[in-house]
Amino acid sequence: MSAQHLRQSTPRYVGIATELRERILDQQLAPHTLMPSERELSEQFAVSRMTARQALTLLESEGHVYRRPPRGTFVAEPRVRFQIGSFSEEANRLGRDASAQLLWAKALVGPGNGATAARAALGLAADDVIHAFRRLRLMEGEPLAIETTYFPASLTPGILDVEVHGSLWQLLRGRYDLRLERSKAVLESIVLDEGACERLAVRAASNGILLTRTTVDDQGRCVEYARDVYRADRAAFEVTASVAR
Amino acid sequence: MSAQHLRQSTPRYVGIATELRERILDQQLAPHTLMPSERELSEQFAVSRMTARQALTLLESEGHVYRRPPRGTFVAEPRVRFQIGSFSEEANRLGRDASAQLLWAKALVGPGNGATAARAALGLAADDVIHAFRRLRLMEGEPLAIETTYFPASLTPGILDVEVHGSLWQLLRGRYDLRLERSKAVLESIVLDEGACERLAVRAASNGILLTRTTVDDQGRCVEYARDVYRADRAAFEVTASVAR
Numbered sequence: 001m002s003a004q005h006l007r008q009s010t011p012r013y014v015g016i017a018t019e020l021r022e023r024i025l026d027q028q029l030a031p032h033t034l035m036p037s038e039r040e041l042s043e044q045f046a047v048s049r050m051t052a053r054q055a056l057t058l059l060e061s062e063g064h065v066y067r068r069p070p071r072g073t074f075v076a077e078p079r080v081r082f083q084i085g086s087f088s089e090e091a092n093r094l095g096r097d098a099s100a101q102l103l104w105a106k107a108l109v110g111p112g113n114g115a116t117a118a119r120a121a122l123g124l125a126a127d128d129v130i131h132a133f134r135r136l137r138l139m140e141g142e143p144l145a146i147e148t149t150y151f152p153a154s155l156t157p158g159i160l161d162v163e164v165h166g167s168l169w170q171l172l173r174g175r176y177d178l179r180l181e182r183s184k185a186v187l188e189s190i191v192l193d194e195g196a197c198e199r200l201a202v203r204a205a206s207n208g209i210l211l212t213r214t215t216v217d218d219q220g221r222c223v224e225y226a227r228d229v230y231r232a233d234r235a236a237f238e239v240t241a242s243v244a245r
Numbered sequence: 246m247s248a249q250h251l252r253q254s255t256p257r258y259v260g261i262a263t264e265l266r267e268r269i270l271d272q273q274l275a276p277h278t279l280m281p282s283e284r285e286l287s288e289q290f291a292v293s294r295m296t297a298r299q300a301l302t303l304l305e306s307e308g309h310v311y312r313r314p315p316r317g318t319f320v321a322e323p324r325v326r327f328q329i330g331s332f333s334e335e336a337n338r339l340g341r342d343a344s345a346q347l348l349w350a351k352a353l354v355g356p357g358n359g360a361t362a363a364r365a366a367l368g369l370a371a372d373d374v375i376h377a378f379r380r381l382r383l384m385e386g387e388p389l390a391i392e393t394t395y396f397p398a399s400l401t402p403g404i405l406d407v408e409v410h411g412s413l414w415q416l417l418r419g420r421y422d423l424r425l426e427r428s429k430a431v432l433e434s435i436v437l438d439e440g441a442c443e444r445l446a447v448r449a450a451s452n453g454i455l456l457t458r459t460t461v462d463d464q465g466r467c468v469e470y471a472r473d474v475y476r477a478d479r480a481a482f483e484v485t486a487s488v489a490r
Contacts, residue, residue, distance in 0.1 A: 014450050018438035026362060058436060058450075079433060084486040117271060169488075180488040187484065188324060189434050189452050189477035191303060193263035205259050205303075207434050207452060215488065232434035239432065239484040241329040243414075243425040243460065 013054035016045050017062075020055065024064050024075055035065055035073040061203065063233025079236040080139060084185045084213070087137045087145060087228075088167035096139050098166060103134040103146070103199070105160045107153060114227060118150035121214050121225040129153035131160055133168065136199050143200045144234055150225040169215075172223065179218040186212045187237060192229065200231050207232035258299035261290050262307075265300065269309050269320055280310055280318040306451065308478025324481040325384060329430045329458070332382045332390060332473075333412035341384050343411060348379040348391070348444070350405045352398060359472060363395035366459050366470040374398035376405055378413070381444050388445045389479055395470040414460075417468065424463040431457045432482060437474065445476050452477035 023029045036044065041052035056073050059065045067073050082090050091098030108115040108130040118130055131153050137145040149168055151159065156176055164171060172178040192200065192208040200206075208229050215224040268274045281289065286297035301318050304310045312318050327335050336343030353360040353375040363375055375395050382390040394413055396404065401421055409416060417423040437445065437453040445451075453474050460469035 011449055014436065015439050017436070021435075062434075062436060081431060084484055085488060089489070179490075182485060182487050184483070184485045186326065186481050187432055187454075188481040189307075189454055190266075191259065191262070191307060194260050204256055209432075209434055236431050236433040237484075238429070239329055239482075239486070240427060240429045241484070242427050243330060244334070245424075 011051075011054070012045075012047055013051050013058060016041065016047065016051070016055040017058040020059060021062070021064055024059075029075045031075050031077050033075045034071075035075060037072060061206065061233065063231070079234055080144065081236050081238045082230075083238050084183050084211070086167050086169040087147065089169065091139050097141075099138045099141070100165055101136040101138070102164070103136060105131075105133045107160060108132050108150070114148060114150070118225045122150065122152050122222050124152055131156050133164070135164075142234070143231075145228055145230045146196055146199055147226055147228045151223065155221075155223055168224075178223050180223070181216050181218045181220075183213055183215045185214075188212075189232065190229070196229055200229075202231060202233070209235060209237070211237075256296075256299070257290075257292055258296045258303060261286065261292065261296070261300035262303040265304060266307070266309055269304075274320045276320050276322050278320045279316075280320060282317060306448065306478065308476070324479055325389065326481050326483045327475075328483050329428050329456070331412050331414040332392065334414065336384050342386075344383045344386070345410055346381040346383070347409070348381060350376075350378045352405060353377050353395070359393060359395070363470045367395065367397050367467050369397055376401050378409070380409075387479070388476075390473055390475045391441055391444055392471060392473045396468065400466075400468055413469075423468050425468070426461050426463050426465075428458055428460045430459075433457075434477065435474070441474055447476060447478070454480060454482070456482075 029035070035056065038049050038052040038056065041055065042049045045052070056065060060067060063079065064076055065073050066076050080094070088098045106113065113132060115130055118132070119126065119128060124130070131151045132149065134146065134148045136143055137147055155178065159171065162171060169180060172180065188210050190208050190210045192202065192206050194204070196208065197204050197206055209232050211228040211230065213226040213228060214222050217223045274280070280301065283294050283297040283301065286300065287294045290297070301310060305312060308324065309321055310318050311321050325339065333343045351358065358377060360375055363377070364371065364373060369375070376398050377393065377395045379391065379393045381388055382392055400423065404416065407416060414425060417425065433455050435453050435455045437447065437451050439449070441453065442449050442451055454477050456473040456475065458471040458473060459467050462468045
C-alpha cells in the first residue's frame with residue numbers, strides 16, 4: 001500500500017479524535033467536564049455531524065470520554081495506572097477497593113486451559129499437576145481485568161479449596177511460606193474475545209492489554225505463571241528500568 | 246448493556262480468531278506456516294466463508310498472520326520483544342539492525358508540539374527552551390515506531406545540528422557527558438492517528454502502544470522526556486519488577 005493511498009483512506013474522524021484526546025491528556029479538559037456537542041464539533045472542524053459523532057465514539061471506545069444522554073458526553077477519569085504485580089496490592093497502593101469473582105478453579109492434568117504454556121514457564125514436566133484459577137478482578141466494583149493464574153500443585157497443596165477473595169500473593173506468602181522476589185511480564189495489545197468482552201462489560205471486539213507474567217521466589221523458582229487481560233480503555237501500566245551503562 | 250445482550254452481539258469471527266491465535270502463540274503453528282484456507286476454516290467451524298475471512302482479517306490486523314495471495318495466509322514472525330529503553334540499544338541487544346529517519350528537529354519555545362507536557366516532565370519553567378526530535382524508527386528496514394524526544398536546551402547545546410542516525414542516548418553520553426541512570430514509562434493502548442498510520446505503513450485507525458517515557462541521570466535530573474508510538478501488531482514489551490515484601 002502506498003503512503004498516498006493510506007493518506008486518502010484515513011478517516012477524518014481519527015484526526016479530530018486525536019486533537020480532542022490531546023486536550024484531555026494535557027488536562028485542558030478536566031475529568032467530568034462536558035465535551036463539545038456533535039453540533040459544536042461539526043462547526044469547529046467543518047465536518048458532518050456523523051463525522052463528529054464518529055470521533056466521539058472513538059474516544060468513548062478508548063475510555064477517554066463517557067456518554068450520559070441526553071446531557072451529553074463527558075471527559076472520563078484518567079486510566080488506572082498499574083505497576084506490574086498483584087492486582088490487590090496495586091489497588092491498595094492506589095487507595096482503592098479491590099475484589100475478585102471466581103470464574104473457575106481447577107487442577108490441570110495434561111494439556112488444555114493454557115496448561116502447556118504454564119508448565120513450560122513453571123519448569124514442570126508434562127505429567128506435573130497445576131492448580132489454576134480464573135478470576136474477574138474489580139476495582140471499586142468496576143470490572144477491569146481477568147486473571148488466569150497457574151501454580152505448581154506441589155507447592156500449593158489444598159489451594160483450590162481456599163476461598164480467595166483478594167490477593168493470591170498473600171496466600172502464597174502466608175499459607176505456603178513462599179517469599180516472592182520479582183515479577184517479569186510481557187505486555188501486548190490484543191482484541192478481547194467474546195467471553196472477555198462479556199465479563200468486562202465492554203463492546204464486542206474491544207481492545208485489551210495482555211500481561212503474560214511470571215513470579216520468581218527467593219530460591220529462583222518460578223512459582224506463578226499468569227495471563228492477565230486488562231481493559232485497554234481503563235488501564236495503563238507504569239514501569240521502571242535501569243539503564244545499562 | 247446486559248451480559249445477555251453483549252453475548253448475542255459478539256461476532257463469531259472473534260471466537261474463531263481467538264482459537265487460531267492460541268494455536269499460533271502456543272507454537273502449534275510455527276512462523277511462515279500456511280494457515281488453513283477460508284474454505285477449510287468455514288468447514289471446520291461450520292461458518293460462512295465471510296466469517297472465516299473476517300477471522301483471518303482480524304489476525305492480520307493484529308500482526309499474527311500475513312497474506313500472500315494467491316498462495317494464502319501465513320503465520321507471522323512473533324512480535325519484537327522490547328525492553329524499556331533506547332530503540333537502538335534494544336535492536337542491538339536483539340541482534341537486529343536499527344535505523345532512524347528524521348521527521349523534524351526543533352527548538353520549542355512556548356507551547357505546542359507537546360512542549361507543555363514535556364516542560365512539566367523535565368521540571369522546566371514556561372520560558373525554558375526545549376530541543377525536540379521526531380524520528381521514525383525502523384528495525385531491519387521495517388518501520389516500527391515514531392519517537393518524539395524532548396531535552397532541556399540548557400543540557401544539550403547544539404544537538405539540533407548533529408546528524409543523528411542512531412542512538413540519541415549515545416549522543417547524550419558521549420557529547421554531553423550525561424550519565425543515564427533509569428527510565429520510567431507508562432504504557433497504554435491507543436488508536437494511531439492519520440500521520441502515524443501513514444508513517445508506519447499500517448491501515449487507517451490501527452492500534453498502537455504509546456510509551457510516555459522519562460529518563461533520569463545520576464544526579465536525579467530528568468534529562469529526557471519522550472512519547473514513543475509503537476505498532477501494536479509488531480511490538481511487545483518485556484518488563485521486570487521487584488515484589489514489595
